[in-house]
Amino acid sequence: MTARIIDGKVIAADLRARVADEVARVKRENSLTPGLAVVLVGNDPASEVYVRSKHTQTQAAGMASFEHKLSAEVSQADLLALIGKLNRDPAVHGILVQLPLPKHLHTETVINAIDPAKDVDGLHPNNAGRLAGGFAALSPCTPLGCIILTKSVHPSLEGMNAIVIGRSNLVGRPLLQLLLNENATVTIAHSRSRDLPKLCAQADLVYAAVGKPEMVRGDWLKPGATVIDVGINRIPTAEGKTRLIGDVAFQEALGVAGAITPVPGGVGQMTVACLLVNTLRAACAIHKLPAPGV
Numbered sequence: 001m002t003a004r005i006i007d008g009k010v011i012a013a014d015l016r017a018r019v020a021d022e023v024a025r026v027k028r029e030n031s032l033t034p035g036l037a038v039v040l041v042g043n044d045p046a047s048e049v050y051v052r053s054k055h056t057q058t059q060a061a062g063m064a065s066f067e068h069k070l071s072a073e074v075s076q077a078d079l080l081a082l083i084g085k086l087n088r089d090p091a092v093h094g095i096l097v098q099l100p101l102p103k104h105l106h107t108e109t110v111i112n113a114i115d116p117a118k119d120v121d122g123l124h125p126n127n128a129g130r131l132a133g134g135f136a137a138l139s140p141c142t143p144l145g146c147i148i149l150t151k152s153v154h155p156s157l158e159g160m161n162a163i164v165i166g167r168s169n170l171v172g173r174p175l176l177q178l179l180l181n182e183n184a185t186v187t188i189a190h191s192r193s194r195d196l197p198k199l200c201a202q203a204d205l206v207y208a209a210v211g212k213p214e215m216v217r218g219d220w221l222k223p224g225a226t227v228i229d230v231g232i233n234r235i236p237t238a239e240g241k242t243r244l245i246g247d248v249a250f251q252e253a254l255g256v257a258g259a260i261t262p263v264p265g266g267v268g269q270m271t272v273a274c275l276l277v278n279t280l281r282a283a284c285a286i287h288k289l290p291a292p293g294v
Contacts, residue, residue: 003257008269015273022292023062034283035064036094042072087115094120094279120278131177143175145270153259157182166209208247218252227260
């Protein structure tokens with residue numbers, strides 16, 4: 001048996017197309033153009049590539065894209081002043097501050113300054129709390145993408161056993177809540193968990209978001225399990241270059257899992273697509289319009 005490869009590229013392209021259709025409808029019926037503002041502090045090369053991708057895909061979906069590039073030396077006061085300005089700007093419905101920030105800036109204070117209604121990263125305590133309570137909220141984009149990828153294999157996750165390896169605020173914790181909302185039974189594991197292979201062996205759904213290259217081995221998996229690999233680890237090759245690998249030993253898992261996401265080409269493709277979904281949802285909610293059909 002060879003696992004089905006879950007093609008994040010195809011699923012993300014389909015999602016972006018559906019967002020573009022909904023944006024066109026909202027524009028036509030309500031004269032409303034959803035707008036996303038991205039704030040980039042400093043010149044981290046990986047962040048710059050990511051922000052460029054967001055800008056291109058936002059415009060391709062028919063949305064307004066606002067980019068704010070600030071010096072790595074920007075003061076906390078100046079960054080907070082910009083966020084305050086974006087909070088008040090009626091053309092902006094989504095605000096994303098690209099992380100990580102330079103060390104002299106206090107990330108929690110910056111996130112807390114964003115209007116929760118425009119917090120398309122889903123990191124503001126108001127949104128995290130609403131999600132934890134089972135209420136409607138803007139959810140972090142990567143966990144949202146994980147759920148969409150899983151449902152491309154299993155339309156209903158009800159009653160399935162899931163394990164989330166990793167408990168970050170960006171992925172692990174919100175993913176736990178989204179899985180509970182789908183009526184899955186969820187174990188959340190981490191670096192202090194005992195006998196991780198045994199916990200994995202019981203899971204129909206495995207989410208690896210721990211940031212350790214190929215930590216999850218093929219013989220940990222329950223035969224036929226669906227594996228969503230959130231890890232993006234850059235490792236050196238013999239030729240002196242680098243390549244990307246996930247948190248799951250992909251070749252080993254191929255012979256055991258029922259379905260698996262590749263790295264690259266899996267979860268990463270979904271993150272920006274889900275950012276567009278959140279921006280559209282935020283625009284509709286701010287203008288008290290019905291929720292869009294994505």
